[in-house]
Amino acid sequence: MKNNKVLFNAGEMDRTELPFYYDYGKIISAIQMHLHDEVGVDFNMYSDEDTSNEIWEILEEDLKVESPEVRLLSYIYKEGETRTISSNHTDKALEFIIKPRIANGLYYYPAYRVALSRVLTFQSDGELHRDLIFAENDACLVSFLQYVLKRKRDYIKNYVTVYTDTEDGVETDIESINSLVRREDVFLEEPLKKEIFRSIDEFFSDSGEFFKTYDIPYKRGILLYGSPGNGKTTLVKSIASSINAPVAYWQITEYTSSYTIKEVFGSVLKLAPMVLVIEDIDSMPSGVRSVFLNTLDGATSKEGVFLIGTTNYPEKIDPALMNRSGRFDRAYEIKLPTKELRYQYLMAKKLDRILSEAEIREVVEASKEFSYAQLNELYVSITLQWHYEQQVDIIRLCADLKSIQQKQKKQSWDDSDSTASVGFIGFHEE
Secondary structure: OOOOOOOOOHHHOOOOOOHHHHHHHHHHHHHHHHHHHHHOOOOEEEOOOOOHHHHHHHHHHHHHOOOOOOEEEEEOOOOOOOEEEEEEEOOOOEEEEEEEOOEOEEEEEOOOOEEEEEEEEEEOOEEEEEEEEEEOOHHHHHHHHHHHHHHHHHHHHHEEEEEEEEOOEEEEEEEEOOOOOOHHHOOOOHHHHHHHHHHHHHHHHHHHHHHHHOOOOOOEEEEEEOOOOOOHHHHHHHHHHHOOOOEEEEEOOOOOOHHHHHHHHHHHHOOOOEEEEEOOHHHOOHHHHHHHHHHHHOOOOOOOEEEEEEEOOHHHOOHHHOOOOOOOOEEEEOOOOOHHHHHHHHHHOOHHHOOOHHHHHHHHHHOOOOOHHHHHHHHHHHHHHHHHHOOOOHHHHHHHHHHHHHHHHHHHHHHOOOOOEEOOEEOOOO
């Protein structure tokens, strides 16, 4: 701090006194002197315990799009790397990308008088990265943080933020929405489909004006349940592709803890209004169930958050998730496709390029109790057989898939542990 006394000053020390602090202090002093020479004012250095992920994400994004908001003042080490090689695997090709390297650079945001530098320091036991934040004063930094959150909200709409609970805390990845899933690609019974999308659209319409008008808490939670392969994930993808709001996906693991729950909800609230998806919510470790429920009950923990939970095993979901307002307000069963939906799905696949109308109807009849995943596999089998033989044995293909389905079910039953406790509730056979 300016005009305050300090106990140690690297510029006035001999390296033998505190060698590691001396090296670190010399780097900081050099950066601050360079900032003063370039800008003409003294900069304070700030510690960040809450928003560092957002700050460095935005710096990387600004550099990628060559934003005029930021410029490179200098590199830290002459011998350090200045560019980074990365890749982006799209559905079309593997692209190689050369981009500016955040580490080893001193970057400056002139409009906010804020500088950022990810510095590599060398110690006896290896190397250490330090994230350094400099600002002329507190007001400049607050203004910059407001820019960061607004900027993130704007660019993140083209991505899905993926939170994965790990042994070391929450790992955050940003994944591009490479293939859009349209609402027309969602095959559900029309009344159910209309109700779900109406609920989504109203939540994000005019910043939740509907909720303010009718004095309804601005938070919503729905639970999608049903057998695997019936389109729960496709429905979630269509929501992510069709709303003008950020979408986050939370991957629950055995490492999910009270800390990761707090961190995830703290992160998503900064992006609200937004959608948070928790797939396979029944896999929530039983030891943190109460923490999760208490977080949902918090006064502001879900403000502006549309929560979507999915499960293939609704019987393993704690009833407490559903019996109190503010947790999950509605549960929707995603059922096996009806006869008419099976027909619509196969026609959307353009099966009529291969089969006649009568043959397609035969496929629809023979695929009773098939999930959409099984219908897709059936479509692949039909096209392969047609491609090589110019004819299709519909009855045999459907019978083969049904046989595989039964074997898979039998295998899962044989391997199951009837006394195992999974998710929120343990089931024990009497």
